[in-house]
Amino acid sequence: MALHKDMKLCEMKQFLQEEVKEQILLEIAPILHIGISQGGYFGVTRQILCLVDFLGALYSGYNGEVDKKTGRKVISKAEKAIKFIEDVFGDKDTNYKTNGKYLYLMYRHGLVHLYQPKELELKDGKKLSWLAYKGAREGATVLEVQNVRHMEISQNPHDPNIKYLTIWITSLYYDLITAMDLYTKKLENDKDLQNKWITTANAICEPEKV
Numbered sequence: 001m002a003l004h005k006d007m008k009l010c011e012m013k014q015f016l017q018e019e020v021k022e023q024i025l026l027e028i029a030p031i032l033h034i035g036i037s038q039g040g041y042f043g044v045t046r047q048i049l050c051l052v053d054f055l056g057a058l059y060s061g062y063n064g065e066v067d068k069k070t071g072r073k074v075i076s077k078a079e080k081a082i083k084f085i086e087d088v089f090g091d092k093d094t095n096y097k098t099n100g101k102y103l104y105l106m107y108r109h110g111l112v113h114l115y116q117p118k119e120l121e122l123k124d125g126k127k128l129s130w131l132a133y134k135g136a137r138e139g140a141t142v143l144e145v146q147n148v149r150h151m152e153i154s155q156n157p158h159d160p161n162i163k164y165l166t167i168w169i170t171s172l173y174y175d176l177i178t179a180m181d182l183y184t185k186k187l188e189n190d191k192d193l194q195n196k197w198i199t200t201a202n203a204i205c206e207p208e209k210v
Helices: 009-032 041-060 078-092 095-114 169-189 191-205
Strands: 127-133 138-142 145-149 152-155 162-168
Touching: 009 041, 009 169, 009 191, 041 078, 041 095, 041 127, 041 169, 041 191, 078 095, 078 169, 095 127, 095 152, 095 162, 127 138, 127 145, 145 152, 145 162, 162 169, 169 191
Parallel strands: 127 162
Antiparallel strands: 138 145, 152 162
8 A cells, every 4th residue: 555645544544554564564573583682783773763754754744845955845854753753652651752862863863874873972971872782671781781771871881971872672663563553543533643644645645856
């Protein structure tokens, strides 16, 4: 099922539950490599956050913005993706509301353009580095960092100027699936969200001049 103009609510729900969920299962689950310690750390996060770009665009809507230099439609934006993480993923785990922006800036921008996650400088001058792991959602010990929890910020035990955003990639994967159900429910109860979907889907379906 492809996006098309002026989609009805039933089509939006079908798209999320059948099209997007199927893509997650067929294209992201295989690179997660559940049950073994190797693999998936960059691939899973990259795939998920690229998909969040799209979902964020649907969630926030398109207001007609175009790039002044190229004339191309600006449909997806970082702030839209971050809002989706905070609002929808955040309904599952409030850590997404607190640290969702770091997840996106670190993993989406870094992995897509520069191979590895970016390190960030916080307002207090400390460095926020990345720490993706497999293990447990909370209470795990990763690289000598004890009692880490998914989507929380942990202190480097050897350097007070370094912190880590700890990402359990298995949880990120399952939280994405849960987000599809949460977003579907929000669409059912919010006409404004349905209209925002339509503005975005309609813009995506319009051909671009090249």
